Amino acid sequence: MNSRTISAASCSRARLRSEVKAAAGIGVFVLTWLDRGLPFIAIVVLLLFWEGAARLFAIPSFLLPAPSAILAAAIAVPPGIWFGHIWATLRVALMGFGLAMAVSIPLAVCLASSKFLSRTVYPLLVVVQSTPIVAVAPIIVVTLGAGDLPRVVITFLITFFPIVVSTVTGLQSTPEELIELSRSLRAGRKREILHIRLPFAVPHIFSALKISTTLAVIGAVVAEFVAAEKGLGFFIAFSTSNFRIPTAFAGLVILVAISLSLFQAVSFVQRRFVGWSLPKAKQ
Amino acid sequence: MSNLPVISFRALEQVFAAADGRPVHALKGMSFEIGRHEFVAVLGPSGCGKSTLLRLIAGLLKPTQGQVAIYDRVVTEPRDEIGIVFQRPTLLPWFDVLGNVTFPMRHKYGHVGENELERARKLLTLVGLADFQHKRIDELSGGMQQRVAIARALLLDPDILLMDEPFSALDALSRDEMSFELLRIWTQSPKTVLFITHSIPEALLLSDRIIVMTSRPGSIREIIDVPFARPRSMSTFSEPQFHELANHIRSQLFSRPVAV
Numbered sequence: 098m099n100s101r102t103i104s105a106a107s108c109s110r111a112r113l114r115s116e117v118k119a120a121a122g123i124g125v126f127v128l129t130w131l132d133r134g135l136p137f138i139a140i141v142v143l144l145l146f147w148e149g150a151a152r153l154f155a156i157p158s159f160l161l162p163a164p165s166a167i168l169a170a171a172i173a174v175p176p177g178i179w180f181g182h183i184w185a186t187l188r189v190a191l192m193g194f195g196l197a198m199a200v201s202i203p204l205a206v207c208l209a210s211s212k213f214l215s216r217t218v219y220p221l222l223v224v225v226q227s228t229p230i231v232a233v234a235p236i237i238v239v240t241l242g243a244g245d246l247p248r249v250v251i252t253f254l255i256t257f258f259p260i261v262v263s264t265v266t267g268l269q270s271t272p273e274e275l276i277e278l279s280r281s282l283r284a285g286r287k288r289e290i291l292h293i294r295l296p297f298a299v300p301h302i303f304s305a306l307k308i309s310t311t312l313a314v315i316g317a318v319v320a321e322f323v324a325a326e327k328g329l330g331f332f333i334a335f336s337t338s339n340f341r342i343p344t345a346f347a348g349l350v351i352l353v354a355i356s357l358s359l360f361q362a363v364s365f366v367q368r369r370f371v372g373w374s375l376p377k378a379k380q
Numbered sequence: 381m382s383n384l385p386v387i388s389f390r391a392l393e394q395v396f397a398a399a400d401g402r403p404v405h406a407l408k409g410m411s412f413e414i415g416r417h418e419f420v421a422v423l424g425p426s427g428c429g430k431s432t433l434l435r436l437i438a439g440l441l442k443p444t445q446g447q448v449a450i451y452d453r454v455v456t457e458p459r460d461e462i463g464i465v466f467q468r469p470t471l472l473p474w475f476d477v478l479g480n481v482t483f484p485m486r487h488k489y490g491h492v493g494e495n496e497l498e499r500a501r502k503l504l505t506l507v508g509l510a511d512f513q514h515k516r517i518d519e520l521s522g523g524m525q526q527r528v529a530i531a532r533a534l535l536l537d538p539d540i541l542l543m544d545e546p547f548s549a550l551d552a553l554s555r556d557e558m559s560f561e562l563l564r565i566w567t568q569s570p571k572t573v574l575f576i577t578h579s580i581p582e583a584l585l586l587s588d589r590i591i592v593m594t595s596r597p598g599s600i601r602e603i604i605d606v607p608f609a610r611p612r613s614m615s616t617f618s619e620p621q622f623h624e625l626a627n628h629i630r631s632q633l634f635s636r637p638v639a640v
Binding site: 272274275277278279280281282283284288296371373374 | 438440467516
């Protein structure tokens with residue numbers, strides 16, 4: 098009799114303990130997901146707030162269209178038209194970005210390895226960087242004519258500078274001891290750059306590439322503002338001039354999406370191929 | 381051949397231009413000879429030109445006056461006989477441990493053969509990291525990283541090992557441990573060693589002779605023959621002469637009496 102009560106009590110205590118554990122497990126689960134979903138929740142709350150404010154205060158859509166109006170405007174444009182504009186902008190942004198990479202990294206190697214070049218070419222680069230490219234864009238279009246070329250050049254001019262500066266910084270951040278190790282092995286200048294300096298610059302190069310993705314999209318849009326008959330920049334300018342503000346906003350949202358995707362693509366390449374260059378917590 | 385000094389320097393003098401253009405005397409009138417498989421420590425206050433001396437022997441710097449010779453051939457550029465271990469391990473984070481040890485081969489000749497891989501594995505066993513071949517660099521402690529750096533310096537089988545305060549970045553316990561490790565490695569793989577340090581016990585424990593230097597311009601104050609029998613161990617620290625010598629060296633390093 099006595100022993101039965103004890104066993105019943107311990108049994109119920111065990112059940113209670115397992116229930117508490119399960120409840121705690123669910124709590125942790127919910128908290129984890131809440132933590133992960135927080136950025137998403139913040140955006141949704143902002144959109145709801147925006148929608149509510151637009152409706153409550155009856156803000157005219159040519160001042161600030163509600164998210165629902167932007168969505169409706171986006172759906173009203175046929176997908177084929179969208180893809181045409183997206184492709185035109187993306188193509189120019191990618192070509193400008195590619196050209197900037199292809200020019201900037203070798204240029205940075207030259208600047209970092211020659212005092213003469215860094216004394217002569219670097220000031221010129223600073224002058225180019227200090228020129229407002231938006232103001233030069235119309236001139237470039239006149240000089241280079243219609244087509245992709247002037248747009249790619251404008252994108253390149255906006256994009257290349259951070260890559261050059263960061264790469265030079267990275268090439269020069271190599272520990273002095275490794276350069277001495279290289280010299281003590283008499284490995285030569287080429288191997289010193291390829292085996293030691295360039296890999297050491299990789300974290301710097303990727304930081305710059307991430308910034309440059311956004312700059313590349315800006316460059317493409319600026320070029321389209323000046324002269325284009327296709328592309329999201331042209332699409333936004335055209336929609337605005339016709340007072341179709343919700344449609345212009347829809348174009349803007351897509352531009353943001355393109356910028357974010359390019360940024361993520363660069364991050365993916367870094368994680369996948371040079372994961373060591375990321376801070377330890379992010380691997 | 382065996383009586384020939386491995387490293388010799390005569391009337392060595394080094395003058396640098398300071399930032400304001402004025403000449404700075406780093407070394408003055410240094411002459412010394414180091415024999416085969418001898419372990420020589422260079423001891424001196426900070427900025428006395430110890431590292432300059434190492435870089436002159438390595439052929440990374442050209443002396444203003446005098447000359448360095450290795451096997452009686454004057455050093456005019458870096459030579460294959462030398463391996464260097466620096467104060468910081470400075471490993472390459474994009475290679476694993478094995479990749480770092482084989483790096484000198486890859487860097488000098490452009491490829492790493494099966495022989496070098498085998499040799500690198502043996503060296504990792506020698507420095508006590510046989511199970512860490514494929515570890516990433518940031519997974520290793522400071523002492524382990526310095527062991528990798530020692531293995532890297534030994535890869536091309538140099539006759540001479542130049543060590544520039546290799547354990548000074550480590551904590552006190554790892555430092556003692558690494559000193560004994562270095563003795564073990566040196567016994568198993570004898571080399572002529574020039575070991576730069578500012579730790580008196582470290583110099584006494586490790587070396588055959590100690591060059592005590594004066595501060596700038598660095599020159600030789602005294603050469604000390606370390607009398608302790610090899611193999612040395614923890615008990616070397618408690619030899620009666622150990623403290624005597626340590627106190628003597630301390631009094632040589634501090635030219636003025638130190639207030640207590």
